[in-house]
Amino acid sequence: MANNQEWWRGAVIYQVYPRSFFDSNNDGIGDLPGVTEKMDYIASLGVDAIWLSPFFTSPMKDFGYDVSDYCDVDPIFGSLVDFDQLIEAAHRHGLKVMIDQVLNHSSDQHPWFAESRKSHDNAKADWYVWSDANADGTVPNNWLSVFGGPAWHWDSRRRQYYLHNFLDSQPDLNFHNPDVVNALLETVEFWLKRGVDGFRLDTANYYYHDLELRNNPPKEHVVEGSIGVRLDNPYAYQLHIYDKSRPENIAFLKKLRHLLDQYPDTTTVGEVGCDFALETMAAYTQGNDKLHMCYSFDLLTHDSSMNHIRKTMETIEASLGDGWPCWSTGNHDVERVATRWGKNHNPVAKSKIYMAMLLTLRGSVCLYQGEELGLPEAELSFDQLVDPFGIAFWPEFKGRDGCRTPIPWKNELLGGFTQSHQPWLPIAKEQRPLAVSVQEGNRHSVLHAYRDFLHVRRNHPELRHGEIEFLYHNDTTLTFLRSYQNKRLYVAINTSHQDIILPVELTLSALTLPEAIQSGYVDGSTVVLPPFSILLAAVLD
Template structure:
């Protein structure tokens, strides 16, 4: 079933493509937009609904595209606007939607707006970024910290003021308290809507506004939920981020953004929420149908895992979300690959993670290579390019390990990613997990994803139904998905030993489900092997 209605995004599976590492079409070692187009059949065969393209905009690449110097341009390393138009058209022909990564909270310091803003205190764009005077002793205006380490303020000798940067010093924060700036950013979004994109993944969307009084953040003894940048080696973790992000004015701007999207029926947004109270913020940002369509947090992107943790996370968001809509992810370009982070010991464990993710209520973001069960690549310090990892090495090795090239062919140079030297080395152990190897193995992780995603997209109850957890033995999850008269029961065993669960007398295993569902059904009981899963109709 291909969903074509305006609510296609509810329950959709969105495949994240990190273009630099997907497929290199011209041999320069960097993946590009024509490379994505060349591999659209592979993506379509996964049975996903949409593609999220990580940034391809014109950029000095200090943060690999998340530092935008032209919101309407394609960086030459990725191709041209014509290449993007072709990619959109070819994707649509295959029933795939295209979502792009929109970075609203900050730009590159090479953007023409910032160059003008820093030139003087009275030019037309002087107030388009967040500027503040030094304190009497010359130190920054307050104690706010950058996610990437150190003060969130950088001194500019031209204006003789500090500017705010929540990330790199080369990523100055835009001043959303300026209505003219808001209007301009909405026009940047409209440019891509007019070009035919189907939606946006909104990077760091809760960072747009800051406290205009620039009050100090209070200290934090413990972060409430999964916040961006929270690592014990990073001082960012030692503040409660009360004033530098997630301000109430952001909700009003998101209403303006939603009104723009509503002018283009069938388009959607998914917001990245990195906050000290991320689950509540997700609820606030997706409620009432007038802000974001959906949002995801870092809660399932941490090293915590297991049945109890997943149940707590899902029940917490369900209790807060009311009429909002979640989007779940267990991997992306900013965190260690889930196979390593959740310490998977076998392909069966990886398949269990997949089934758990794809049977929750909500939409799903699936990061490239997850369907192959790729592990976090180990890189030498001299191979690192991520400024985050370079700053905190060796305690934190950065994000390069999850961004290495996709392995297409096990016996080809650079695993078939490129004919040249890739921008990051291909991990040696990834070649054994290459797409050509797994595609030919019926019981592979890749074919399990293909089969389960194909079956899932035909189950309306999994796309839109409510969720309710039931008590079950340790290391297991048992939950219902209900939609009208349809009632599915999902049973998952996260333990390394088999376990037997009692079920209602009316529970009947669904026939014809993918082979990765391996429960042994006997009357009112199901026995799940280690890392096994089962689905029944009730």
């Protein structure tokens, strides 16, 4: 078993999107006291930690990912006292607390930016990435924003362009300035001193840019459906080698790790999105001197085939060394996995089997709130959208609102999320029958399957810490071994609606799984996998 300082190895981290979790004060927006009020529920799942999406002071142009004060709580979410009470309640339940750190950019309403844009020679003049226009007034280079259009915005006060990889209200901080790095590390330490156990690092490979501002080359082959590629967004047509994933990033990650090492038992998980994400994950987590964990978007695509799963796992394993991965099939930025992978066919069975697959792979795991209920993507009309990303690309891309609608606690109009106030996003009618109160009473529900399987994972260190060796796969079937301290566990997964029979040369003793989970079985020298089932078996030889 990993020691307590490495509690994060094999940990299951539950992502809470506070706006949509539980509204404690009936204003239609979820808040920190709401999270505290539901701490018993979170603990009952059997997870190890909570990841809180941003709750910092913000104008909410990007719903908290545009920070105007890194060291305070936005009043819509509560106060620092509320945060301290949340930490205390989580720790009392044996849960670690990780918070989102949005270090790449701030809000354009942050005092740092307000000063920076005043002139070319003020104390914070180069705290952001500024550049003169080309001779003809055009943008400095061809870099593009993830949210569409040029990654440069003209500021009439400085008469220069500033860089923004996301919204133009989210100017990029200049990490080449050591004062910026020191200031950001101070904000990180502010929360460490308040007792947080770690950080999820938003866009962790975006921090540095090329000082020469060289143009990105075109991508030779643009294939829709591959990781992060949508042909309606020009961002997909570039190879992003100068605007992110720069080699200078490594030195900053080492400084960040040095700070965390002064606070025992703390950890980091970095979000990595780029063309070479798996290799970047390996580089960022190797050597025990940078990030503890990283996750990529490789399991956040529409490809749910076991071919893709095996290829992804073997690619990272080949270069990982002593690094450590973290995997997620859903978060606040992508279509819910029950819709994306389930395609609304056999939704309960598919939610269970993809959960079981995720929880048996090597690495730590992030679970997004609502996955434990098998929630589908909410269907919203254009007039219900609030996400600027979705509004800009409608109707080809419907944005991120569909995965951010409030959690249904009860099967009623307001979902038990709030008492009477209209929620900030609608309570999805297709999600209400999957409410927590409904699933609590159904022993075969997705909720009970999650709880049961998380208990199985917790009691089998092979699944939390073991090595992985793949044995067989086709489009819908995957088998592999997890090995730890002279014990081997055989895992076989069937994600199809057909019975699968596989020959096996190992001597196996099947584990008895809880009734909420469809289990395969061993029949002599074969493994029998009913539709949407998993077999866990101890290897006896």
